[in-house]
Amino acid sequence: xxxxxxxxxxxxxxxxxxxxxxxxxxxxxxxxxxxxxxxxxxxxxxxxxxxxxxxxxxxxxxxxxxxxxxxxxxxxxxxxxxxxxxxxxxxxxxxxxxxxxxxxxxxxxxxxxxxxxxxxxxxxxxxxxxxxxxxxxxxxxxxxxxxxxx
Numbered sequence: 001x002x003x004x005x006x007x008x009x010x011x012x013x014x015x016x017x018x019x020x021x022x023x024x025x026x027x028x029x030x031x032x033x034x035x036x037x038x039x040x041x042x043x044x045x046x047x048x049x050x051x052x053x054x055x056x057x058x059x060x061x062x063x064x065x066x067x068x069x070x071x072x073x074x075x076x077x078x079x080x081x082x083x084x085x086x087x088x089x090x091x092x093x094x095x096x097x098x099x100x101x102x103x104x105x106x107x108x109x110x111x112x113x114x115x116x117x118x119x120x121x122x123x124x125x126x127x128x129x130x131x132x133x134x135x136x137x138x139x140x141x142x143x144x145x146x147x148x149x150x
Contacts, residue, residue: 006048013047013088019101020087022078028094029075036074037097038066043086046097050090070096 028034037046038061046067049057061067070078077083085096 006052009048009051010044013044017043017086017088017101020085020096021082022075022085025085025087025094025096026075026079029070032069033092033094034070035093035095036068036070037095039098041066041097043088043095043097047088047090047095050093050095 025034035050037043041061046061048054058067078085083098084100086099086101087097088095
């Protein structure tokens with residue numbers, strides 16, 4: 001049975017998700033507000049768990065290093081490599097996950113072979129960016145204090 005609040009949050013987060021590089025996130029990083037989300041997790045589901053203070057799931061992800069505060073080394077690597085992220089704000093946190101957004105289809109447009117190829121290429125690029133970026137990160141496992149704020 002779907003939870004009305006969870007469904008509403010999922011809709012809200014789907015509308016708010018955006019793509020960014022590291023530069024606009026630096027201030028949030030300096031203030032300890034950025035949480036890195038592993039590509040193994042769904043960003044929307046993670047945002048819902050953070051928003052609803054699901055301590056059990058968050059604790060499990062923290063212990064498995066699927067959710068973590070980035071280190072200075074991560075920040076330097078991402079800045080130098082112009083890493084692209086999907087981003088969601090879940091006060092007081094900014095959740096980031098390596099990747100790029102697939103292009104959105106126009107509501108009145110009919111799908112054609114070129115559009116489908118473009119979407120496939122964007123999805124492949126997103127998967128490649130996620131894999132390449134995630135493989136080189138060492139994350140700070142001590143981020144339980146940030147989740148305790150909620």
